[in-house]
Amino acid sequence: MDQAAGGTPQDAGTPPTCYRHPDRATGVRCTRCERPVCPECMIDASVGFQCPECVRGGSGTGHTPAASRPRTLAGGTVVTDPRLLTKILVGLNVACYLVQLAVGDRFTARFELIGQAYVPLLGSVEGVADGQWYRLLTAMFLHGSPIHIIFNMLSLWWIGGPLEQALGRARYLALYVLSGLAGSALTYLIAAPNQPSLGASGAVFGLFGATAVLMRRLRYDMRPVVALLAINLIFTFSPGFNIAWQAHVGGLVAGVVIGYGMVHAPRERRALVQYGTCALVFVITLALALVRTGQLT
Structure with a gap:
């Protein structure tokens, strides 16, 4: 979450x-x-x-x-270790969390997602609206508590591994990063500018969305992934959990769109359709961030 x-x-x-x-x-x-x-x-x-x-x-x-x-279902190269990127992503998230524990709140305050606010730990007005666009990306690798990172990393491992195997590394990485960015952008657009947010959930929800599309494409039983997604959405919108629902929704929508482009692209125009879909999601994500920046400056 x-x-x-x-x-x-x-x-x-x-x-x-x-x-x-x-x-x-x-x-x-x-x-x-x-x-x-x-x-x-x-x-x-x-x-x-x-x-x-x-x-x-x-x-x-x-x-x-x-x-x-x-080749994989989506046209990626079949490799000997189909979970390599998932392992690297889990490792990056864990490494960043260990740095958070070692350095303290000052590190988190520098890289978490925040629109625009005075940050006492940094002694200045900080945020994406002040040109710190890197926060849209870095916030994806930060977590607020042990249960937060454990939940996200378990989800990443369970969902990400099979999806990486089906898509191939390059397409899987594009899906993960763009879903996370879409979640960050929607949070930046809708949430209060002084409301901090962090976590890999936007990217993870993107993997959920793409997994649902892939399972439908292969005519698998959809009930398990639908049930799991429904449970996560119930937690997302339940009061008292302090969850940035915007990141979940933004990542999920991006994951469904990118996943559809990945697995349904016609073979003769596969790369064009797949990376064109990724480019479209990126442009929309950038547009959302620009709109919000214009509102705050």
């Missing part, structure tokens, strides 16, 4: 499961052998996806070796 050949036979009527991972339901099949494959096993082909066996068996896609390299 932000503070202020070979598949298992299927029974009729049951969703198919990946032939390599029988515990994973999937709506995607190899375009050559028609075996069901999950996001971890699907490899991008000229039309649809292929399973690892068909690719290794020299079935070919008509592309050069470089072009037929294994």
Whole structure:
């Protein structure tokens, strides 16, 4: 939270499961052998996806070796450690929190999100409206208490790992950063200018939104992620929790938009649509921040 050949036979009527991972339901099949494959096993082909066996068996896609390299669902490169960025992001958040504990409130006051206010610890008027735009980003890596960072990092680990694996590192990082920035921008726009805010929740809610889009794209059971998201939104708007709901809503909306662009982009224009969607979200985020800055200066 932000503070202020070979598949298992299927029974009729049951969703198919990946032939390599029988515990994973999937709506995607190899375009050559028609075996069901999950996001971890699907490899991008000229039309649809292929399973690892068909690719290794020299079935070919008509592309050069470089072009037929294994790809994630969203077109990213398949890597040996699909959770590397998630581990790095968790590490950065924990490292920043340790610095907060070591240095004290003066460090937090310098990098938390605040629109414009006199900060006694710094002895001056500080905030995004005074040109400290870095606060929109740095606030994403700060936390206000042990339970705050534990909750956010557990959510990041559970949701972020599978999403990084499905999108690829570059797309996953763009989703995380832009969702966090969108949450910061909406908080800056709506919250009182002297109300500080910090936390990774905007980015985490962006991952929630993108995960929902991905699960719908793969025809997975949506009930678990919808239930989890509903519980988080109930906490978000419950009185007494001191939560910056603007960061949650901004991150969620950005995550849904970016996630849709990532997983539904047509293959022939995939990069253009995906990064065009990211650029659009960034421009809207920047516009919100500029509007608020104009109101405060």
